[in-house]
Amino acid sequence: MSTFVVVGGDAAGMSAASKAKRDDPDLDVVVFERGQWVSYGACGLPYYVKGEIQSLEDLVSVTPEEFREERDIDLRIGHDVTEIDPDGRTVTAQGDDGEVEQEYDHLLVATGAEAVTPPIEGLDREGVYTLGSMSDGKDLREYVARARDEGNLQQPDRGLACQFLETCTGPVGIVGGGYIGIEMAEALAANGFEVHLFQRGDRVLTQFSRATSEAVLDHLETQDVAVYLDSEVRELAGDGSVEAVVTPDDRVPVEMVLVGTGVRPRTALAEAAGIELGETGAIATDAYRETTVQDVYAAGDCAEAEHVVTGAPAYVPLALTANRHGRAVGQTVTGSPTEGGGVAGTAAVKAFDVEAARTGVLPEEARRAGFDPLTDTIEAKSRAGYYPEGGTVQVTLTVDRPTGRVLGGSLVSEYGEGAVHRSHALVGAVTEGVTVDELANYDLAYAPPFNTTWDPVLTAAKVVDGQR
Template identity: 80%
Template sequence: MTDTFVIVGGDAAGMAAASKAKRDASDLEVVVFEKGEWVSYGACGLPYYVKGEIQSLEHLVSVTPEEFREERDIDLRTGHEVVAIDPDAKTVTAEHDGGETVQPYDSLLIATGAESVVPPIDGTDLEGVYTLGSMSDGKELREYVARARKGESLQQPDRGPACRYLEDCTGSVGVVGGGYIGIEMAEALAANGFEVNLFQRGDRVLKGFSEATSEAVADHLREQDVAVHLDTEVETLSGDERVEAVVTDDDRIEVEMVLLGTGVRPRTALAEDAGIELGETGAIETDAYRETNVPDVYAAGDCAEATHVVTGEPAYVPLALTANRHGRAVGQTVTGRPTEGGAIAGTAAVKAFDVEAARTGIIDHDEAREAGFDPISETITAKSRAGYYPDGGTVTVTLTADRDTKRVLGASLVSEYGEGAVHRSHAVVGALEEGATVFDLENYDLAYAPPFNTTWDPVLVASKVLSGKLR
């Protein structure tokens, strides 16, 4: 009798697992339930679709449903929402088109992803308030931008300097949250002529990065005429049926649209109802092979925890590469080759207009101390290319290490766009993966040629300076 591998969720982790399992065991029956119409898509590209740099949602799709069904022989069922898992009977129940299907499984992967966090403030249910967590969200936002550019926006506040992108300003908008989505959407909306107000309740944007990176990004946002409101608590989104203003603890700013970019949380309700345990992060707890406390039930992607390479402890960092890696590992595991999929370093990058920023590992000193380290950091700014080579810029690197062991803990980098902050972070990722010391990193043999780098790469410069302090 042929075994059946059932997957709940058709995005990165789910479809990576399905494809790998079918590739390794062609006789395995692979069934994927996806409640929406889209599968295997790049949600990280949605801000650039809204901006207009990507012309079609279909361009964000890696593999179409038809290709999964016809070319990979995967039983993909879109429009099917799994509403229950019965671990004793080893079945899942899915609702679709007014009907219901009960599907048996031998192995099950929960890949339900994450959902946008809606902050507990009044007015989030008003028309004109958006999140950006799905393809349908992206479609709605793109349509809104198109209407506004045609002059169909419902309000036309006083035009300001941000409107230099277009002959006429398309309106004033609010972005709540200074993380990845908030910053990327601030760029997308400003590029379409909106006056953008970015609200951040903390004292800096990009909290997971170093202070130097956060300050550089915030300063650049202001240079691009984004109004950055730090230490600002949004109390209410005001309006009758449609949002009309963002009311903060000390101001009222009229807007015609609000984008909520206040983070994501794992979708775990389905797993919890089935008796599957959550970890200390609030995401689904798994072992190294992504198996949960329930035998033959796995979890991967944005709904599940992973192990942090620096601390060795569970962490929740929902990113695309992790989902793909861990989904692929589960696909191998269920076909007889137990595969761990690896730890994570929390490596991430963001573009803000003409600036790029990257981070990896542990940078925050409080977080490092909680993990048992004695952190020490150094921030340097160095040239990105040979001084005599034209058009170069600078890279600012904050490097953090453990004072006792000298082990590299993490780094945050920022540069002009194209000057290499993101790619340079990869050297630090390598150091984290192998548990290297600052002295080891200082001697990494990184590439040099005048158009690309200085003889001493900025990461090496940061390592030299921090090594000097540690010596």
């Protein structure tokens, strides 16, 4: 019997294991997961900390028991794979029952990513947290609960940030203005904390257009989140426990700090086995997710993929990519070679009462890739002007000036006014290499409760096309 071994039990790993077992029920599928959780939605952790999701178990898609009993997958949690031997075609894992050696015919490395550890003094102090795992989420939720029990928090009337910072207690710091930082600012402010967010660059959400970043920043400030731009954190000061965030210009008293400065691929196991990394620092693969070692694949947050616009390797650690690529590996190892597909860098974020989305490449990256980018930002109504509800949508569109090819876009709107769903039209355009005049003629749906006759995406395409 052929054996498919998977290292890592989250999105990519369990998607691959499940698909392989469905396509070939006789295949022996073994999954090693060093933690106690599998197949969980880490993207939901900020909303668990906030209190909108009541239980960690709610974030689990399929339980270990279901994988074992209903899908016939040999899932071994609490087993840390310590070595891959490509010559002997074995993996060695350490568990509570001692060391285990497992042979494989095909192997998937799905070791995920880990939180970046910035060069900040005091990261080991009590009260300093990250949010990269279910246990991290549990710890943060317990911190919020303790703060409530100790009576340190005054609950705001609107369930969001305190109306005036001086009326709040329980100041907390967030280091990093990316996805986690923004989402956790909302989660902590919703629980009555006085939130201070520190960003080393000159804007938050640097993956988005500057116009989108500025719109989100403006909204954060209306929610009484104190944002410190161009503020590189030097130290998390304190005597045992963290007491202050120290930058070259400020010393801000805090009672807790969340460090959310990004993630990096977890590649040590692969490197030790002689598997090559790509130029992004993640594991290099071909279109079928096979690495430089025969019959060894890599997928998810530890691996790179090809960008659909630039054609170059890209590192985009997001859930859909992990699921797609894992599923493709499951098909490939059972005899149906399947490409995982490229990535467009599509992402979305909610910040209190606004939503933002992005896809493709923006001007700086476009120039590095050899394009001549033309970009503009428009703002339009989200629904028909006579409709009694609605807001605005801001669209930043980037195209290649000589060819008109749509390269990327960034959108922001009030929450529920469609920035994220409108971005899907741009994803299609970016992925298929559509020109801006073709995009302007997309037959998008129209009805007064949903948009204007000329959707904001179409309006942006017409404006940018007129400037070529």
